[in-house]
Each structure stands twice: as structure tokens, then as C-alpha cells.
Amino acid sequence: MVKNQIYSLWPIYIGEFYNPEHQEIKDDLIKFFKEYEKKNPKGRDGENKENYNLYESNYDLHHEKNDSLSKLLSFIAKSFLSMSNSTNKKFIDRLKNTKPSFDVRINNSWFIRYNKSGSVLPHDHGRCSWCCVYYVQIGKDASNDNGSTYFLRPYQRKSPEDFGGSLYSSGGNAVFKAEEGKLLVWPNFIVHGSNPYEGEKNRIIVSANASVHLSK
């Protein structure tokens, strides 16, 4: 007899990675970003209306020459690859005999230095497979309400009188606390933003968009 089935499909993956080299590169990165800001006082021009009270670099940070930045981008690229390997595991296992290798391409990268209470309203990044945020500097007082990153649930169905459908398909955002040396990675279609940070230190982050290619 045919068996009834209920499928649970399309999970959303958000990765959290910790950089073991953070303390070694932090001060140099902050110094480098200060110099960058002096050279490019206006920062990125553009219609990024989601930004509030912050400085944002151009989107080609990965073309800059700085050892600490290169180390950070290498950590970010490895983390992107971990996400791709993990989420595509079933398919990659089938390629095992061909010993596939992968090429992570950073398409855009930038830094943001938030002024006190600076924030970014909900937005997504489009044309890439993975996006990320890396916390270069934030105080110990950061919390889910203070300086965190939030992700909006990708499907929202509001029908309050319909118990059967509305409960499972609605609900809160996913909120991740900002911590120095932590990297969050998510798929490009997730709408996200940052909560204002009220601490004394400026919140500083690096973001990047990447695609992962099967090269062999």
C-alpha cells in the first residue's frame, strides 16, 4: 500500500565560524581601515539607502594590499567553502572518484565602521551564492538587542484565525549576537540587517559576497 508522506523541504543554512587568528590581525586591520577612510573620506557613493550613520568602504576591498586583510579574506574564503561543502555534501559525495576541487570567488568585499547607533535596514545582496559578516571590533556589552545581526524569516504568512497554517509559517527573526572574531555566513536571498550598537567602541565589520565554482 502507498504510504502518506509529509516532507520537510528547503532548510535555511546560517554558518557561524570563529577566526583563531583574530587577535593577531585585529589592530592592524583597524589601523588599515583608518588610513583607508582618510584616503577615501566619502566612502562608497551609491544608493544604499538602507545605511544609517556609518562609513562604508568601496566594494572592492579584496583588491587592497594588506597582510592582515589577506589573512582575513583567506579565513572567509575557507568558511564559504565549508558552507558549500556542507550544504552540497550529497552531490559532492557522488563526485568523490573524480576528486573535485572548488574555486571560491570573492565578488565583492567591504568594511563598515558604524558610528554610535548606526545601523543597516533590511536588505539582501543578490548576485552571489553566499554572503557574510565578520565582526572586527565590538564591545563586550554587545547582545541580541545591542549591535546584533538579524535575519528575516523568508516566508511570512499572516492569517491569525487560521491555526493550521499561520503558526508554523510565522514567527520571529533569527538574531545573532556580534562577537569579535566571529563570522556569519548565509545564502544570498536572506533579508538581513544590523541592530544599532550603543557601546563606546565603534562597531566595525567586514562583509563579502562570494560564489563557489567546481573547477575540476
Ligand SMILES: [Fe+2]
Ligand atoms: Fe548586508
